[in-house]
Amino acid sequence: MFSEGKKLSRSYYCQDDVVTISRSLIGKVLCSFDGKILTSGIITETEAYCGRNDKACHANEGLRTKRTEIMYGPPGHAYIYLCYGIHHLFNIVTNREGLADAVLIRAVSALDGIGRMTERRGMNRTDSGLFDGPGKLTQALSISTGDNGTDLLENRIWIEDRGIEIKAEAVSASPRIGIGYAGEHASRPWRFFVNRSSLPGTT
């Protein structure tokens, strides 16, 4: 019953421009498997964070701590951290080991296991805005800090290309959210999102 999809390869995550990867992840499918049920959603919003010369990045300019260690590891692994003491935010390490580039997934549109995803959110299927936030989608996909460091080529959390087409004109770029502290770097248009009118499910 599940759609055929091709899991993104290691080389995809090894591309050297994190902004390009962030843009190209729009329309790909984020999947998670909890041992019983597959849940997934089309990625509709992302943000790029660069390990060099980017004050918004946790690992900017070689800041190496216990938390950021995963970001310095090999590409294609999950960097998950707790935000505001409540929300688990999911990122993908990219480029090359030692550089700490990452893409934050900010929103998805549910595909597989919608009932289970809605349930995990403690919401009703008819409610709106169920998966359109970085903290919301991790809850829906059952992704938490316990999954920090997960290899996205394994079968717990991964990303597929299902050939979903989203027109270039349906995607916009804007400054990243919630990083006002990043000074002059805050205005960089490193957030990518599918325009509201083009979101799956609208006409």
Place this chain on the structure above:
DNA sequence: CCTACGATCTGCT
């Protein structure tokens, strides 16, 4: 040790 604060979300006004 102690303090400040955050790549957010919800509920209430």
Place this chain on the structure above:
DNA sequence: GCAGATCGTAGGG
């Protein structure tokens, strides 16, 4: 539109 939740991390003493 705004305050409160809630806790790990980072940085300073």
